[in-house]
Structures are given as C-alpha cells and as structure tokens.
Amino acid sequence: MLWLLVITLSVRFVILDATARYVMVTGKTLIAGFGRAGRGVMGLAFVVMLLRRHLSSLVKITILGAAGHALLPLPTPYSIAIWGWASWIAGFSLMFWGRYKAVERFSKPLAVMLGGCLAAAALLSKPDLGALVTGALTPTMPESRGLYGPSLVIIAVMSAAAGSTGNLKYSAYVHERGWRDTSFLWTQRVDLLLSGCGIFAMLAMIQIAAAGALRPQGILVGEIEDLIPMFTGVLGDGGRIVLASTLWSVVFTSYLGGTGLVLMMTDAYHRHILPSTPDAGPDQDAGSAHLPAFRWLTLYTFLSPLYVFMTDWNPIGLVLAQSASSVLSIPVIILIILRLTADRKIMGEHANSWFTNTILVAAALTTVYLGFQAGFEFLQGSG
Numbered sequence: 001m002l003w004l005l006v007i008t009l010s011v012r013f014v015i016l017d018a019t020a021r022y023v024m025v026t027g028k029t030l031i032a033g034f035g036r037a038g039r040g041v042m043g044l045a046f047v048v049m050l051l052r053r054h055l056s057s058l059v060k061i062t063i064l065g066a067a068g069h070a071l072l073p074l075p076t077p078y079s080i081a082i083w084g085w086a087s088w089i090a091g092f093s094l095m096f097w098g099r100y101k102a103v104e105r106f107s108k109p110l111a112v113m114l115g116g117c118l119a120a121a122a123l124l125s126k127p128d129l130g131a132l133v134t135g136a137l138t139p140t141m142p143e144s145r146g147l148y149g150p151s152l153v154i155i156a157v158m159s160a161a162a163g164s165t166g167n168l169k170y171s172a173y174v175h176e177r178g179w180r181d182t183s184f185l186w187t188q189r190v191d192l193l194l195s196g197c198g199i200f201a202m203l204a205m206i207q208i209a210a211a212g213a214l215r216p217q218g219i220l221v222g223e224i225e226d227l228i229p230m231f232t233g234v235l236g237d238g239g240r241i242v243l244a245s246t247l248w249s250v251v252f253t254s255y256l257g258g259t260g261l262v263l264m265m266t267d268a269y270h271r272h273i274l275p276s277t278p279d280a281g282p283d284q285d286a287g288s289a290h291l292p293a294f295r296w297l298t299l300y301t302f303l304s305p306l307y308v309f310m311t312d313w314n315p316i317g318l319v320l321a322q323s324a325s326s327v328l329s330i331p332v333i334i335l336i337i338l339r340l341t342a343d344r345k346i347m348g349e350h351a352n353s354w355f356t357n358t359i360l361v362a363a364a365l366t367t368v369y370l371g372f373q374a375g376f377e378f379l380q381g382s383g
Contacts, residue, residue, distance in 0.1 A: 002132075002204055003139040009200050013192060014359045015334065018341040018352060019171035020179070020188050025350045027180040030171040031267040033340045042272035048329065049265050050300070053258065057305035060258075061088050063251045065309075071244035081309045087248070091255045092302040095262070096295060120242045122205040132208065168333065169260030176263060182350065206246075262301060266294040331364040338364075 019030050026033070035042055061084050068083025076082070170192070179188055270291050338360045342352040352360075 002136040002207060005200055005203050005207075009196050011359060011363045013196050014356055015337065015363070016170045016192055017189060018337055018356060018360070019168065020174045020192065021185070021350055022337075022341050022347070023171050023174045024179055024182050024184055024188065025347050029175045029264075029267050029271075030168055030337075030340075031264055031271060033346075034336060035272055036340075039272050042268055046265060046268045046273055049261060049268070052329075053261050053265070053301050054304050056258065057255075057301055058308050060251050060255045061305050062308055064088065064248060064255070067244050067248035067251065071241065071248065084309065087252060088255075088302065088306075091252060092298065094256060095259050095298045096302075119205060122208045127208045168264055169257065172260045172263040172267070185350075202250075206250075209243075258301065259298075262294060262297050265297050266291050269293040269297070330367045334360050334364040334367075 022028075022030055022033060031042075034045065064087040065080040065082075065084025068087060069080045073079050074082055174184075174188060270293055338352070338357060341347055342357055344351045
C-alpha cells in the first residue's frame with residue numbers, strides 16, 4: 001500500500017501548507033481564525049481536542065511499555081508497566097519544564113535514531129524488491145481481515161499521516177517558531193517538504209519491514225506483543241532489538257509531537273474559554289507555551305491515561321479506533337480551513353489556488369465516503 005502513502009502525504013502537504021500560510025499572512029494562530037465560528041463552537045472543539053488527546057495517550061503509553069519490555073525485559077511481572085511509566089515521565093518532563101523549545105531540540109536526534117532503526121529493519125527483512133515495485137506501481141486494496149476491513153485500514157493510515165489534529169498542530173508549530181509574516185513562506189515550504197519526505201521514507205520502511213518479515217510466512221498480527229517473537233524468529237535477536245527500538249522511537253516521537261495539540265488547546269482556552277488579558281494573549285512573541293493553561297493541560301495529558309495499565313485493552317484495536325475516529329472531524333476541519341484560506345479578504349494574494357481548493361474538497365468527500373464504507377465493513381465483520 002505504498003501508493004496510499006504517496007496520495008495521503010501529497011494531500012497532507014496541501015492542507016498543512018494552507019494552515020501555515022494563514023498564520024504567516026495574518027500573524028495569528030489558526031485557532032484565532034476558527035474563533036469566527038463563535039465561542040460555543042470553540043468550547044465544543046476544546047472538549048473534542050481533550051478527548052482525542054486522551055485517546056491518543058492511551059495508545060501511546062501502552063505501546064511504549066510493550067516496546068521497552070521487548071527491548072530489555074525487567075525481572076518482574078510489571079516490566080511493561082514500569083517501562084510505560086518511565087517513558088511517559090521522560091516525555092512529560094520535557095514538555096512540562098522544557099516546553100516547546102526543549103521538545104524541538106530533543107526530537108531532532110530522536111528522528112535520526114528512528115530513521116536508522118527503520119532502515120536497519122527494512123534491510124534485515126530482506127524484502128522482495130520485485131513485489132515491492134509491482135505493488136507500488138499497481139495499486140490494489142488489501143483483503144478484509146475480520147473486523148479490520150480495507151476501508152478501516154485506509155482511514156487509519158490517512159489519519160496517521162494527515163489526521164485532523166495533525167493538520168492543526170503544524171500551524172501551531174509555525175506560530176510558536178515566530179514565522180508570522182510572508183517572508184517565511186519559502187522557509188516554511190522547504191521545511192514542510194523535507195518533513196514530508198522524511199515521513200514517507202519512515203512509513204515506507206515500516207511497511208517494507210513488516211511485509212518482508214511477516215508476509216512470506218502468512219503471519220497475521222493480533223497483539224503488539226505478537227510482533228516481537230515473529231521478528232525474532234525471522235530476523236534473530238538483531239531484529240528484535242531493531243523492532244523494539246523503532247517502535248519505542250516512533251511512539252515517543254509522536255508523544256512529544258502532542259505538544260502541538262497542547263499548544264492549540266492552550267490557545268483556545270486563553271482566547272475563547274477564559275480570554276486572557278491583552279498583555280498575556282496567545283499572539284505575543286512568547287507564544288502559547290508561556291501561558292498558565294499549557295502546564296495544567298500537559299499535566300492532564302500525563303495523568304489521564306494511567307488507568308490503562310489496569311485494563312486488558314488491545315493496543316492495535318486502540319490505534320485503529322483512535323485513527324478511525326478522525327473520520328468525524330477531518331471533513332469539518334478541512335472545510336473550515338478551506339473557508340479561511342480561500343477568502344481573499346483575509347488572505348489577499350496568498351489565497352488558495354483553484355488546485356488547492358480542489359484537493360481540499362476532494363479530501364473531505366473521500367474521507368466521508370471511506371468513513372461510511374469502514375462502518376459498513378465493521379458491522380459486516382462483527383456480524
């Protein structure tokens with residue numbers, strides 16, 4: 001399904017470029033633009049962001065624990081919980097005390113390590129290059145596997161690569177970096193293009209490694225823990241170490257990336273829920289990370305998912321549920337972005353081109369269609 005990555009990441013570029021352009025043309029955050037819908041709508045959006053951040057945290061903390069345990073099992077039945085706690089506390093410390101700047105500095109070497117791990121995993125899996133090229137050039141739909149039908153999988157991949165909150169987080173990073181006028185347009189587009197290429201390379205290597213190691217044996221994955229003995233059997237201890245390191249790095253990087261959503265919630269809270277005084281507003285040079293709500297919202301994202309260790313929830317099911325839930329918000333988010341960035345009264349000469357508008361409308365309609373299809377497939381599978 002490499003073809004899906006190409007399409008999804010191309011759409012992601014168009015959406016994120018539009019949101020960043022709004023910040024650079026107006027000097028304001030995207031949340032400020034969304035505020036045109038009214039305080040009640042923004043209050044609802046704030047609650048939705050809280051819930052989505054909580055669900056995302058449930059996924060991440062369970063996978064961090066499983067990956068750490070696979071890398072270095074501790075001599076205790078609570079090894080997964082200990083690894084999950086330790087990883088979670090490390091990420092929380094960076095976000096709570098270091099704020100955005102510390103997260104950005106730490107994320108760069110982590111991304112390099114992640115890229116190395118993924119490259120090693122892809123090479124160790126010894127993929128069938130002929131099948132790889134054929135599959136990329138001749139798009140096909142995956143077969144239905146129980147409850148996880150192809151439309152649900154596609155929605156999950158689309159959400160992971162270009163999910164609704166991800167679209168908004170990038171604009172928050174642009175604002176936090178101080179890119180608030182059109183002189184940064186070229187810098188921002190180069191940055192976005194490079195990050196898109198990096199994401200494609202990483203996601204492609206994940207697919208290649210999984211296909212090369214598991215597909216020849218007809219292996220299906222039911223639990224995160226199933227991956228470890230599978231990769232160990234196929235690739236040896238080196239494969240186990242690479243897989244566990246990769247899995248931990250991917251999720252920890254994503255956990256730190258959640259700082260962008262906290263910045264957005266902070267902006268929404270101080271701008272619309274409990275408006276700040278002018279000298280403490282989100283549009284000041286210090287950005288949103290210096291406002292009081294940033295820390296208590298970070299604390300919420302740290303504490304709220306800890307109960308997951310007292311459950312037997314399946315991380316893979318949580319991942320798909322979290323990703324598929326985006327189908328409810330992606331079309332609305334895209335249409336609001338379209339409304340803001342296509343308006344020449346707001347954007348002037350930097351308003352969307354007809355091509356950008358077409359891509360945004362097509363993405364919204366496609367998401368709605370796949371959402372209905374995924375729901376139909378799920379009901380068929382569960383029946």
